[in-house]
Structure formats: C-alpha cells, structure tokens
Amino acid sequence: xxxxxxxxxxxxxxxxxxxxxxxxxxxxxxxxxxxxxxxxxxxxxxxxxxxxxxxxxxxxxxxxxxxxxxxxxxxxxxxxxxxxxxxxxxxxxxxxxxxxxxxxxxxxxxxxxxxxxxxxxxx
Amino acid sequence: xxxxxxxxxxxxxxxxxxxxxxxxxxxxxxxxxxxxxxxxxxxxxxxxxxxxxxxxxxxxxxxxxxxxxxxxxxxxxxxxxxxxxxxxxxxxxxxxxxxxxxxxxxxxxxxxxxxxxxxxxxxxxxxxxxxxxxxxxxxxxxxxxxxxxxxxxxxxxxxxxxxxxxxxxxxxxxxxxxxxxxxxxxxxxxxxxx
Numbered sequence: 001x002x003x004x005x006x007x008x009x010x011x012x013x014x015x016x017x018x019x020x021x022x023x024x025x026x027x028x029x030x031x032x033x034x035x036x037x038x039x040x041x042x043x044x045x046x047x048x049x050x051x052x053x054x055x056x057x058x059x060x061x062x063x064x065x066x067x068x069x070x071x072x073x074x075x076x077x078x079x080x081x082x083x084x085x086x087x088x089x090x091x092x093x094x095x096x097x098x099x100x101x102x103x104x105x106x107x108x109x110x111x112x113x114x115x116x117x118x119x120x121x122x123x
Numbered sequence: 124x125x126x127x128x129x130x131x132x133x134x135x136x137x138x139x140x141x142x143x144x145x146x147x148x149x150x151x152x153x154x155x156x157x158x159x160x161x162x163x164x165x166x167x168x169x170x171x172x173x174x175x176x177x178x179x180x181x182x183x184x185x186x187x188x189x190x191x192x193x194x195x196x197x198x199x200x201x202x203x204x205x206x207x208x209x210x211x212x213x214x215x216x217x218x219x220x221x222x223x224x225x226x227x228x229x230x231x232x233x234x235x236x237x238x239x240x241x242x243x244x245x246x247x248x249x250x251x252x253x254x255x256x257x258x259x260x261x262x263x264x265x266x267x268x269x270x271x272x273x274x275x276x277x278x279x280x281x282x283x284x285x286x287x288x289x290x291x292x293x294x295x296x297x298x299x300x301x302x303x304x305x306x307x308x309x310x311x312x313x314x315x316x317x
Contacts, residue, residue: 043158046195069283070283073204076203077194
C-alpha cells in the first residue's frame with residue numbers, strides 16, 4: 001500500500017498550525033505538513049509554501065485540504081508541477097482533514113477514506 | 124509584437140496599479156477581503172524588479188517572467204489568476220505574434236484556473252468583452268470602461284464576493300477594475316494586433 005500523507009492549506013498561519021494540532025490528537029504517526037498564510041505570514045496563500053509542504057511530506061500519495069477558494073488555485077498550480085500523486089478535496093476543511101488523518105492512523109486505505117470524505121463535500 | 128512595447132506595457136501597468144492601490148483595496152473591502160490593491164502593487168513591483176534583473180529578450184519571456192513572479196509574490200487569488208493568464212500568454216506568444224490569440228490564451232488560462240465563466244462578476248467580465256472588441260477591430264478605452272462598469276450590476280457567483288450573494292450588486296469587481304488597467308495600459312503602450 002502506498003504511504004498516504006496529508007497537506008492542509010489555510011489563508012491564516014495560526015489556522016493551519018491549529019488544524020494540525022487538532023489532527024495530532026488522533027494521528028501521531030501520520031505524515032502531515034501544512035502551509036499557512038503568505039511568504040510574509042500575512043493572510044493569503046503562498047505557492048512556494050504549498051510546494052514546500054508537498055516536498056517535505058513523507059507521503060507518496062497526498063490528500064490535500066484547503067479553507068477558501070484562492071488556496072485551491074495555488075494548490076492546483078503546485079499539483080501541476082509536483083511528481084507526487086495528489087488528491088484534492090472540496091470538503092469541509094477541519095472535519096474532513098481530521099477524518100482523513102484519523103483513518104490513515106487506523107490503517108484505512110484510500111478508497112475507504114474517500115468514501116468517508118464524500119458526504120463532507122461542500123464546495 | 125514588439126518586445127519593447129510589451130515591456131513598456133508592463134511598466135505602465137505597474138505604475139497604474141501602484142497609483143490606484145488604495146482604490147483597488149477599497150473596492151475589495153466592500154465585497155472581498157480588502158487586499159487586492161496591496162497584493163497587485165506588491166506583485167507588479169516585483170515584476171518590475173525581475174524584468175530589470177533578467178531583461179528578457181522575447182515577448183514570450185517577458186510574459187513568462189511576469190506570470191511566474193505574480194504567482195509567487197501575490198498572496199491573494201489574483202496571484203494564480205493573473206499568473207495563469209500571463210503563463211498561458213507566454214506559451215501562445217512562443218508560436219504566434221497575434222495579440223488576439225495571445226489574449227484569448229490568457230483568458231482561457233484564467234477560466235481554467237478559476238473554473239469561471241463570463242457573467243459571474245470577475246476579471247473575466249473585463250477580459251471577454253475586450254477580446255471580443257479586439258477581434259471586431261473596435262477596441263477603445265470606452266469599451267474597457269464600459270466592461271468594467273458593467274460588473275457593478277452583476278451578482279457575484281464566483282470568488283470571495285459570492286459569499287455576499289445579492290449584496291454584491293452595486294459594487295465594481297476589483298479584479299475587473301485591475302484588468303481594466305491592464306488593457307488601458309496595453310493601448311497606451313501601443314501594443315496592437317499587428
């Protein structure tokens with residue numbers, strides 16, 4: 001089974017870090033990286049930070065979650081360049097990223113995770 | 124297409140964005156997150172620095188450097204959107220000299236990146252009428268002004284303003300306004316379809 005990793009992208013550095021803190025409660029061993037805010041740590045997203053979050057993640061297949069629409073556009077630009085397999089979800093940010101890491105920690109495979117994520121699609 | 128005219132276009136665009144950054148952010152505060160002016164001012168200023176440092180020799184290289192710089196230096200949605208536009212324009216400029224074809228490629232890039240179509244109160248509502256007028260041979264400052272003004276009447280269904288629904292009506296779209304600057308300065312720089 002390919003190793004799954006999770007990348008979360010938020011417009012706000014503290015939100016990204018906070019979601020990861022929440023996820024660590026249930027996912028001590030999961031590969032999680034994040035990108036929060038712009039290069040100057042202001043509100044927004046950074047192409048380069050997102051790229052770094054992908055490269056630093058130990059997962060071979062990355063499950064990516066984001067908060068608002070413009071984060072998605074930067075994510076998609078990075079996805080066009082990265083060698084990793086990336087699955088991008090238009091799902092409720094906190095609920096779905098939490099669900100994903102909890103299932104990865106429990107040893108679930110991608111198909112099972114995606115089945116759980118499907119009802120969380122909101123955008 | 125003359126590379127010097129294209130560089131002049133980027134310089135004039137940068138100046139116009141910087142002169143109007145407070146106005147762009149004010150428009151964005153009404154229906155968005157209030158950072159469009161600052162983001163575009165920072166991004167275009169970085170473009171100027173990059174163009175000066177690397178002095179690209181072809182039109183395609185000017186557009187490519189502009190696009191890559193905007194992607195990495197603009198923190199808001201306008202980064203990937205303008206960035207995708209210029210990167211798509213660079214690809215097209217590698218194979219044709221037609222301004223019409225190049226701008227159409229830019230619009231396609233924006234539509235693909237933003238998953239948006241005309242009539243959703245976005246920058247596309249400036250790009251699309253401008254390209255249509257250029258194809259018809261009657262692009263003028265008035266065409267651009269009319270396209271930008273029309274976004275006031277549209278209800279936003281894409282982008283941050285869409286969260287406001289009906290309340291977005293009555294406000295200009297900031298991205299449409301900055302795109303208006305892009306095309307006004309294109310005319311000022313003498314970048315034409317021949």
